[in-house]
Amino acid sequence: MERLDSEVIVIGAGLAGIVASLELLAAGKRVALLDRDIEANFGGLAKESFGGILAVGTREQRRAGITDTPDLALADWISFGELDAAETWPRRWAEAYVNECHDEVYLWLKERGIGFLPIPHWVERGQTQRGNSVPRWHIVWGTGQELIRQLLERLRSHPRREALALHFGQRVEELMVEDRRVVGCRGRSEASGRPFEARAGAVIVASGGINGSLERVRAHWHADWRKPPATLLNGSHAFADGTLHDAVQAVGGRVTHLDRMWNYAGGVHHWRPRKPDHGLSLVPPRSALWLNWRGDRLLPPLVTGFDTRDLVTRVCAEDRQYSWQLLNRRIALKELAVSGAEFNPSIRDKKKLAFLRDMFLGNRWLVDQLRDNCIDVLCADTLPELVRKMNALQGDEAIDCGRLVATVVAYDAQVVLGEHCQDEQVQRIAQVRKWRGDRLRTCGFQKILEPQAGPLFAIREFIVSRKSLGGMQTDLDCRVLDAAGDPIAGLYAAGEAAGFGGGGMNGLRALEGTFLGGCIHNARRAARAISQ
Numbered sequence: 001m002e003r004l005d006s007e008v009i010v011i012g013a014g015l016a017g018i019v020a021s022l023e024l025l026a027a028g029k030r031v032a033l034l035d036r037d038i039e040a041n042f043g044g045l046a047k048e049s050f051g052g053i054l055a056v057g058t059r060e061q062r063r064a065g066i067t068d069t070p071d072l073a074l075a076d077w078i079s080f081g082e083l084d085a086a087e088t089w090p091r092r093w094a095e096a097y098v099n100e101c102h103d104e105v106y107l108w109l110k111e112r113g114i115g116f117l118p119i120p121h122w123v124e125r126g127q128t129q130r131g132n133s134v135p136r137w138h139i140v141w142g143t144g145q146e147l148i149r150q151l152l153e154r155l156r157s158h159p160r161r162e163a164l165a166l167h168f169g170q171r172v173e174e175l176m177v178e179d180r181r182v183v184g185c186r187g188r189s190e191a192s193g194r195p196f197e198a199r200a201g202a203v204i205v206a207s208g209g210i211n212g213s214l215e216r217v218r219a220h221w222h223a224d225w226r227k228p229p230a231t232l233l234n235g236s237h238a239f240a241d242g243t244l245h246d247a248v249q250a251v252g253g254r255v256t257h258l259d260r261m262w263n264y265a266g267g268v269h270h271w272r273p274r275k276p277d278h279g280l281s282l283v284p285p286r287s288a289l290w291l292n293w294r295g296d297r298l299l300p301p302l303v304t305g306f307d308t309r310d311l312v313t314r315v316c317a318e319d320r321q322y323s324w325q326l327l328n329r330r331i332a333l334k335e336l337a338v339s340g341a342e343f344n345p346s347i348r349d350k351k352k353l354a355f356l357r358d359m360f361l362g363n364r365w366l367v368d369q370l371r372d373n374c375i376d377v378l379c380a381d382t383l384p385e386l387v388r389k390m391n392a393l394q395g396d397e398a399i400d401c402g403r404l405v406a407t408v409v410a411y412d413a414q415v416v417l418g419e420h421c422q423d424e425q426v427q428r429i430a431q432v433r434k435w436r437g438d439r440l441r442t443c444g445f446q447k448i449l450e451p452q453a454g455p456l457f458a459i460r461e462f463i464v465s466r467k468s469l470g471g472m473q474t475d476l477d478c479r480v481l482d483a484a485g486d487p488i489a490g491l492y493a494a495g496e497a498a499g500f501g502g503g504g505m506n507g508l509r510a511l512e513g514t515f516l517g518g519c520i521h522n523a524r525r526a527a528r529a530i531s532q
């Protein structure tokens with residue numbers, strides 16, 4: 001058996017683990033960072049992420065004429081997450097985040113050379129529950145890839161680099177307890193199966209959520225979503241399988257709200273999968289018609305940007321729990337996007353001209369990639385031809401062409417009337433276009449069957465699993481709490497593993513950007529608590 005020891009063990013080399021390690025090194029600690037993955041994937045999900053971070057009262061907001069305060073953000077947060085007063089730790093974490101994110105997350109990143117796009121995005125505005133009252137989603141210039149690149153550079157060139165031991169390919173399976181204190185962990189090498197034992201004065205679990213295991217996602221499926229869909233795609237980390245959640249529970253730690261998840265309704269199959277059932281999460285175009293499996297329009301209309309959870313709830317309420325989006329090439333060029341670094345090369349690689357070209361002329365590269373490679377993306381010159389392809393993909397004749405033509409013609413007739421029409425989708429499009437950031441990415445009133453805007457596209461969209469909103473319950477020092485609410489000596493949790501703080505600081509819904517932001521915020525708090 002291989003043995004190692006350190007002052008602090010950090011399990012998981014994602015964003016939370018990296019930030020905790022950086023802060024611990026700065027505080028003079030010796031750190032062992034353990035990860036099951038290979039070193040090429042150092043950075044975990046954040047490296048693949050889009051890099052949107054919720055921040056309050058920023059320079060970018062002020063420049064865009066937005067007045068924002070922690071009080072306003074907290075009111076939005078509590079309403080959107082339906083966080084009631086009994087949820088003590090999630091509420092405290094939410095309060096801490098809105099009050100501290102400006103200095104502890106946003107400025108901390110800026111001081112480390114990380115910049116943001118000039119206009120914050122306005123996501124999760126809320127539908128039945130009030131959401132973001134103002135735009136707060138700040139996108140890292142360079143996406144999550146740049147975020148991780150910069151932080152890893154600092155880690156690797158740290159003046160105390162020799163105090164950091166990196167161990168990749170090491171799967172942690174259990175925590176070690178002696179005299180009611182967590183003193184380390186045990187596991188085995190992924191490659192050789194050789195067991196190891198690591199000892200330290202404190203252990204931080206930063207191993208991510210449970211959403212990389214579709215079995216766990218199904219087991220914890222929220223009651224609001226009826227039953228898990230027959231086809232579910234994986235948009236999380238292959239190793240986010242809950243092994244450490246079990247290990248924490250085995251030593252008496254409390255794990256809460258695992259049925260709260262931030263899944264998306266716009267999932268399509270990745271054509272170069274890096275894990276089983278690998279799904280991409282599309283940002284569903286607002287000007288597309290959102291249809292159920294029979295080709296009937298989902299009414300009231302589904303429009304992205306208001307309540308991501310509601311989109312999932314609505315699709316899961318259907319007999320077959322997937323949906324279709326119907327659009328044309330003009331809409332696709334302007335509005336179609338894929339979340340994450342992989343399919344946003346101009347932002348990821350910080351290419352200003354390409355970014356402006358994509359924004360003003362449309363993202364031809366992305367639309368062509370999806371059309372040519374993705375099994376769920378269909379294209380045709382006429383609606384009858386498209387319906388034939390949709391039915392062929394579904395394997396039956398569920399979509400009635402005549403009914404769908406009538407639906408589209410009726411919608412197009414409303415579109416012509418502009419913002420004064422009766423159609424809620426068109427009204428919402430008019431609403432979002434009032435914000436500069438959305439106007440650039442949303443078509444003016446665009447008919448589906450306009451001949452010059454073709455060809456037509458149909459996209460079959462599945463639910464794609466993404467983030468765990470629940471997790472290990474922690475106090476504000478990130479100490480893992482037991483069933484009685486007492487801290488377990490020596491045991492800390494950070495990042496998605498801790499439900500981004502308190503075992504679920506977002507509540508039922510997230511204002512978005514609280515995931516990356518939450519990892520930075522609570523990892524810094526964990527390191528500070530240990531150092532003090």
Ligand SMILES: Cc1cc2nc3c(=O)[nH]c(=O)nc-3n(C[C@H](O)[C@H](O)[C@H](O)COP(=O)(O)OP(=O)(O)OC[C@H]3O[C@@H](n4cnc5c(N)ncnc54)[C@H](O)[C@@H]3O)c2cc1C
Pocket residue numbers: 011012013014015016017034035036037043044045046047048049050051052053170171172173206207208209235236237239240241243244339340341467494495496497512513514515516517519
């Ligand atoms: C495509 C995409 C886009 C996203 N966009 C955004 C966004 O714009 N804004 C936002 O806020 N969030 C976004 N997210 C979510 C965000 O990236 C994650 O919530 C966050 O990065 C989680 O970080 P983490 O450090 O907690 O966990 P992870 O990144 O999951 O890292 C956990 C690490 O632990 C390791 N591990 C797991 N189990 C074990 C074990 N048993 N033993 C040893 N090691 C183990 C894993 O290998 C992994 O490296 C996005 C996610 C994806 C996939």
